[in-house]
Amino acid sequence: MNAELEDFRAGVRDWCREHVPSDWRRAQTGVSGEEFVRFQQEWFQLLRTAGFAVPHWPREWGGGMPVAEQIVLYSELAAHDAPRLVLAFVAIHHAASTLLAAGTEEQRRRHLPAILDGEIWVQGFSEPEAGSDLAALKTSARREGDTYVVNGQKVWASGAAYADWCLLLARTDPDAPKRHGISYFLMDMRTPGIDVRPIRQATGESHFCEIFLADVAIPATRLIGPENAGWQVAQSTLGAERGMTMLELAERLGNAGFRWLVRLCARAGLAGDSLVCDRLAMFDTEITALRGLCRELVEGRANGPANASIVKLVYSELLQRIMDFGAEIGGPPAHTVLAKPVSSGWESGAWMLDFLGSWEWTIPGGTSEIQRTIIGERGLGLPREPVSAR
Template identity: 80%
Template sequence: MTEDIDAFREHVRRWCAEHVPTDWRAAQTGVSDDEYVRFQKSWFAELHSAGFAVPHWPPEWGGGMSVAEQIVLYSELAAHDAPRLVLAFVGIHHAASTLLAAGTEDQRRRHLPAILDGEIWVQGFSEPEAGSDLAALRTTARRAGDEFVVNGQKVWASGGLHADWCLLLARTDPDAKKRHGISYFLMDMTSPGIEVRPIRQATGESHFCEVFLNDVRIPAANLVGPENKGWQVAQETLGAERGMTMLELAERLGNAGFRWLVAECERAGVLTDSLVADRLAQFEIEITGLRGLCRELVEGRSDGPADASVVKLFYSELLQRLTDFGAEISGLAGHTVLAKPISSGWESGAWVLDFIGSWEWTIPGGASEIQRTIIGERGLGLPREPAGA
């Protein structure tokens, strides 16, 4: 196995040396939306042609890599400063995990090959009054023959402006208890009645969108799982966000984020400072621990009811501390950097912007407070938190 992994690592290294574009950071800074989409789809096609786009999928759908091979792949891509698959992220992780776990065979055959051909997905979960308390969502889906008529609003839909399809949660039984009347749909984003509005952020980016739904018709065949059982299906989506995706992100944090941080300390002339060295050592220890947790989770050796929440909480808060320290070390010069490569990860080396972006991970997908509640109640068996008034 060691020889096989070493040979695979050498294969990935050679491929990266030949295929990772050396100028992508400059080319993807301050770029138009159209150029961003073109680049992301081109890079995805490049990875797909090499068999590197969806290593975590089952072999019959184009994946089949062992966890050890995935770790090698993600670490080498990060070490060679490869762009991230930002636009395809929801499709290859959240949509695929949901379809594989709860979709019909027809739904899988329709969408999994299409994702490999560049189909872009967005997640339509959060609403203005239903963020951390997702079960409070108000978007409705009313049955009308072999269709559902949907009305409502979604917010914080990352990449919604470019999406072809949406993973949508809507309430199909208004009289049921909060989690028991929700259904899960696949929504075609070209359907009449959908309006997508970008949300301009303080940094100048428009990564998030609002999605308004006015009498949108969704075929009943696009229902995932049983009607009114969408909450259970959504756990597969959230499980992917808190679990499988972390394997890639942990390797990128260790092979790109930490490397950028050490280089920043060297540029600032503080690498030999004992306090800085202590912080760097602590980060390296934590990253090593995160990698171990991710591997155990993905390999199934860690099967506790709150393990995915432990990993998500650990990663998101470690990312926030690491980028915060980078912003501190970079000083005033780092605070004047106003743009970062749009196809980079959350650790681009533009430290202030990276730190702002790190809050994306401590809030969406279940805020840190929500993760701690899950860990306490499901993992440690503590009494349930009292319901609010």
């Protein structure tokens, strides 16, 4: 590694030692929604001041960090157990990538600086009957002059209770083939007719929400891309979950997740157990491979049509196995922990809650079954599954 990169790493380490709150996990366990938002906003601004909040954005919008430095940044943040930008995730990745790829200059100038100032976004894609088959969505957007009138329902909208804006997919041509009649909108969550209802999960959290839309008026100026071309725009949005975001998650799994698992085994008196050691060695090997896959992806050395799906599939299923093993080693005490720090990822140390939550990752952005189909068809060239026209 060159000297400049080593100097950058040393600078990030110094910054982390000075700014990462040492007791944030305890302080963020069981807090109110208002306290969660306050903490996340303050942490985002600390990262922004240091130039660490949106390193993947173009330079003119506050980013421009070289890929090699981004890799170092995320590995050091993970190694120092920094809080995740849970609340800003959709804004800085999905919303930003959509605006940069398909938004107008006016839309970019309106929203990208606002995101840096703390504007919160939610993704309004999935519906009760359109989850894995997203193109089957039924929420309608009817054009009336310079406005679209939207009616329908969205579900599994993470963080909708706190969101200022929504990335919304709605059907604008009910007679077109299902992938060709969808449009993409920017929806102000303060618009009349929007009803957000949190969903209580098995873990006790309620960050998933339902969004009910009743005659919600969206100005035509908030259409992203051409009318009825929202499906194509959405593919770039979903693609934002790969690459650098997966690298960050892989680094956190290899640091907080695996490191705590090793400590858990030691506390349980199993550090010398041959079966436990074999499992830990297997996990360590798989994490190393995952890190390598992620780095090849973000460095542009793995550009195959299915590589992003491979990374997502490997991460989500490895996450499940590690959390499952942690819950097993933790025994009955791990089953009685009822709260986890809300600013953590899926590696909080509350092993049973993390195991239950890990199943979430096999669903968003395309289920594991869909990822395997993509890998088979696009990566291996296997015959395509039959697809109906509607």
